[in-house]
Amino acid sequence: MVFNIANIKAFSFLDKYIFNFINFLFPIIILWGKIFGIGRREIERSFIALNNYILTHKNIKVEAKDLLVISPHCLQLATCPHKITHDINNCKHCNQCTIGPLIDMANRMGFHFRVATGGTLARKIAKELRPKMLLAIACERDLTSGIQDVYPLPAAGVLNIRPNGPCYNTTVDLELVEQTIKQFIK
Ligand code: SF4
Incomplete structure (x- = not known):
């Protein structure tokens, strides 16, 4: 090490x-x-x-288009009626949760952003998009298993914030996400 x-x-x-x-x-x-x-x-x-x-x-740096950022479904406001797991463009950017700002960040910086309901869908998205690097937003357990699952694909992790307990209306420090992404894109 x-x-x-x-x-x-x-x-x-x-x-x-x-x-x-x-x-x-x-x-x-x-x-x-x-x-x-x-x-x-x-x-x-x-x-x-x-x-x-x-x-x-290790100074791993990829083009923004080769970075895939995946967030868990619980980041979406629980009462939001828009289905974003199949198409994030269904988000109406009301900014009541961090999904809207994350989509804006993805558009501004050029990386792929997807929302996954679980590890299986996350793996499917990664297989389809073939990124050179992954950044996952999730809880400790999912990040640990996700990083181990996708190896040798380099995967960084940002912990979500859970003011309402696990898996419900979670959020994330957007500044930390952006800082972490900047470390890994050219
Ligand atoms: S920002 Fe998007 S996903 Fe979040 S509550 Fe508003 S419309 Fe729904």
Whole structure:
């Protein structure tokens, strides 16, 4: 991991092994966490932060058109009648939730933006659009499994904010999303 973070090219062949090793260790780390009183969410947050840190230090940069940003359906206002999972253009930009501003950001910066109801749809969208990089907005659990699922596709994560509890009228720090995207586009 030190070689990876230091971006020492000669050791880049280790990337796959390091990632597989982390995946292998993950359930053991969760178990240790239980023993030492560290919650699963905290460990997942560390995994996401470390993953983003490695991607940044590897200086991964793609064209905006090759970046796919996926957000969970719970970011949409629960009472919104517009179906955006099949077509985000159905959003009326009333800005009562963060979907409208995220679409505006995608149009302004040129990346793809989609809303997915779950991991299966997210994987289907990624297969169709064939991005070179993914940025997912989700909770700790979904980000951790999503980053592991799509490997070797580089995937960064931004945590959603859940003022109403999980999976209901969630939101996201739009400034943080934009900052994170800027780190990864040319
Ligand atoms: S911004 Fe779009 S998705 Fe959100 S509530 Fe308004 S119309 Fe619905």
